[in-house]
Amino acid sequence: MVVDVLYFAWLRERIGQPREKVETEAATVRELVAQLSAMDDWHASALSDLSAVRVAVDQELADLDAPIAGAREIAFFPPMTGG
Amino acid sequence: MVVDVLYFAWLRERIGQPREKVETEAATVRELVAQLSAMDDWHASALSDLSAVRVAVDQELADLDAPIAGAREIAFFPPMTGG
Amino acid sequence: MPARVQLDPFDLGTELSGFGTGAGAVVTFTGLVRDEDGRLVALEIEHYPGMTEKALQAFGDKAAERFGLSDWKIIHRHGRLEPGEQIMMVATASRHRAAAFEGAEYLMDWLKSRAPFWKREITPDGPGEWVEAIQSDEDALSRW
Amino acid sequence: MPARVQLDPFDLGTELSGFGTGAGAVVTFTGLVRDEDGRLVALEIEHYPGMTEKALQAFGDKAAERFGLSDWKIIHRHGRLEPGEQIMMVATASRHRAAAFEGAEYLMDWLKSRAPFWKREITPDGPGEWVEAIQSDEDALSRW
Numbered sequence: 001m002v003v004d005v006l007y008f009a010w011l012r013e014r015i016g017q018p019r020e021k022v023e024t025e026a027a028t029v030r031e032l033v034a035q036l037s038a039m040d041d042w043h044a045s046a047l048s049d050l051s052a053v054r055v056a057v058d059q060e061l062a063d064l065d066a067p068i069a070g071a072r073e074i075a076f077f078p079p080m081t082g083g
Numbered sequence: 084m085v086v087d088v089l090y091f092a093w094l095r096e097r098i099g100q101p102r103e104k105v106e107t108e109a110a111t112v113r114e115l116v117a118q119l120s121a122m123d124d125w126h127a128s129a130l131s132d133l134s135a136v137r138v139a140v141d142q143e144l145a146d147l148d149a150p151i152a153g154a155r156e157i158a159f160f161p162p163m164t165g166g
Numbered sequence: 167m168p169a170r171v172q173l174d175p176f177d178l179g180t181e182l183s184g185f186g187t188g189a190g191a192v193v194t195f196t197g198l199v200r201d202e203d204g205r206l207v208a209l210e211i212e213h214y215p216g217m218t219e220k221a222l223q224a225f226g227d228k229a230a231e232r233f234g235l236s237d238w239k240i241i242h243r244h245g246r247l248e249p250g251e252q253i254m255m256v257a258t259a260s261r262h263r264a265a266a267f268e269g270a271e272y273l274m275d276w277l278k279s280r281a282p283f284w285k286r287e288i289t290p291d292g293p294g295e296w297v298e299a300i301q302s303d304e305d306a307l308s309r310w
Numbered sequence: 311m312p313a314r315v316q317l318d319p320f321d322l323g324t325e326l327s328g329f330g331t332g333a334g335a336v337v338t339f340t341g342l343v344r345d346e347d348g349r350l351v352a353l354e355i356e357h358y359p360g361m362t363e364k365a366l367q368a369f370g371d372k373a374a375e376r377f378g379l380s381d382w383k384i385i386h387r388h389g390r391l392e393p394g395e396q397i398m399m400v401a402t403a404s405r406h407r408a409a410a411f412e413g414a415e416y417l418m419d420w421l422k423s424r425a426p427f428w429k430r431e432i433t434p435d436g437p438g439e440w441v442e443a444i445q446s447d448e449d450a451l452s453r454w
Contacts, residue, residue, distance in 0.1 A: 006358070008356055008358060008426070008428060009356055009428035009430075009440045010439075010440045056358070056361055056426070059358070059360055059361035059364055059365075060361075061424070075358060075361070075426075077358070077426065077428065078428060078440060078442075078443070079423065079442070079443035080422075080423055080424060080425060080426055080427055080428065080443065081422070081423075081427065081428055081429050081440075081441045081442070081443050081447075082357075082386065082398070082421045082422055082423075082425040082426075082427030082429075083263070083341050083397070083398060083418055083421045083422040083425075083427075089214070091212055091214055091282070091284060092212055092284035092286075092296045093295075093296045095212075139214070139217055139282070142214075142216055142217035142220055142221075143217075144280070158214060158217070158282075160214070160282065160284065161284060161296060161298075161299070162279065162298070162299035163278075163279055163280060163281060163282055163283055163284065163299065164278070164279075164283065164284055164285050164296075164297045164298070164299055164303075165213075165242065165254070165277045165278055165279075165281040165282075165283030165285075166197050166253070166254060166274060166277045166278040166281075166283075166407070177323055178322055178323050178326055178338075179321055179322050179323020179324065179326075180323065182322055182323075182340075186342065187394060188344065188345060188394070189342060189344070190341060190342055190343075190344045191339065191340075191341060191342070192338075192339070192340040192341075192342065193337065193338065193339050193340075193414075194336075194337065194338045194340075195335065195336070195337050195407065195410070195411070196326075196335075196336040196337075196338075197334060197335060197336075197407070198330065198333060198334055198335070198336065199334075200332065200333070200334045200405070201332060250331060250332070261344070263339065263341075263415075263418055264450075266339070267339070267411065267414070267415055267418075270337075270411070271407075271411055274407055274411075306408075
């Protein structure tokens with residue numbers, strides 16, 4: 001399947017783009033992260049410390065083991081600092 | 084000494100006036116209440132249940148045993164309901 | 167003066183213009199006259215001129231010191247107020263949100279039972295009894 | 311929509327006009343950009359269009375149900391904001407003051423660490439690091 005992968009804040013800067021389309025067979029967020037990290041050093045660096053990364057699957061906060069079957073949009077970003 | 088005695092809310096209504104000058108030798112609020120209650124039925128009725136009456140001496144909340152020597156203004160009113 | 171007692175309504179936007187400059191957090195509380203399911207024609211608020219202003223100023227100063235407020239404001243109306251009208255407002259400003267919230271709640275708890283205001287409801291039958299103080303307002307003070 | 315994300319400033323008086331009609335208590339929180347002793351040129355706020363609005367709406371609905379709010383509003387700005395400018399506001403309306411205060415504090419605690427916003431400071435040297443989440447904001451959530 002093809003998913004839109006989005007990046008925000010310093011993840012966007014390190015990876016060098018705000019979004020990309022990714023063809024994947026990953027079953028979970030964690031598997032997708034492994035695939036992305038293998039793409040190049042920028043992805044690997046941005047996703048190296050997962051304790052500093054939050055995830056949303058189809059615009060809902062999710063954890064690394066969340067299934068992504070059928071998902072259209074998966075976003076990676078730092079812990080949020082609104083308000 | 085002569086003090087201004089003020090009444091608010093239902094105390095004002097029962098006593099029939101918002102303020103009066105009172106010549107008194109009372110040493111405490113409680114003694115002043117006794118003197119006022121002896122004046123007429125209206126005062127006696129308004130001041131009969133002191134648990135429902137609050138007092139300010141010179142515009143500061145005070146209790147019944149507060150001294151009033153040198154005070155210029157003593158006010159009686161129900162528990163406050165601001166906000 | 168950050169503490170005012172007045173007959174007229176106030177505009178929150180105007181009151182907060184320039185309020186809390188330099189602070190990170192501003193909290194406001196506005197009390198409005200409820201219509202009590204249409205039963206209420208108006209609320210009548212009496213106060214103790216002179217003492218009221220002093221008491222509000224003292225509450226505000228105390229809150230500013232205790233919670234580290236960089237700014238505060240209290241406006242309380244008196245007279246006849248119809249449903250939907252504002253009764254009063256408090257505003258607090260601080261560097262952080264917790265202090266601004268706490269300062270505003272503290273001021274409200276004090277105002278409710280320690281500032282010399284009294285109110286009664288006016289219904290279609292005329293003025294009713296003066297509103298009695300409620301125990302929960304007294305209890306609210308004990309947390310500070 | 312009671313939840314909005316926008317570039318432009320907002321006017322608190324305008325936003326609250328008609329807000330909470332029939333309620334007795336309205337609480338607002340406004341977050342302002344601090345100047346950090348002159349060190350800060352601006353704050354830059356990024357968000358996740360689409361998710362942000364959904365998240366704010368979900369927080370508001372949850373708060374309304376939990377605290378019995380009769381009305382609520384959240385406005386959060388994004389883009390470049392200079393010292394003294396508003397960052398965001400929440401407003402809550404309820405019959406009683408405790409619920410209005412609690413609802414506003416709950417919304418703020420959620421917003422701080424669960425709404426998809428990120429900010430960084432721009433100083434005279436240019437954009438700095440993205441602001442890191444702080445533990446006390448995470449801890450604040452545990453009380454709800």
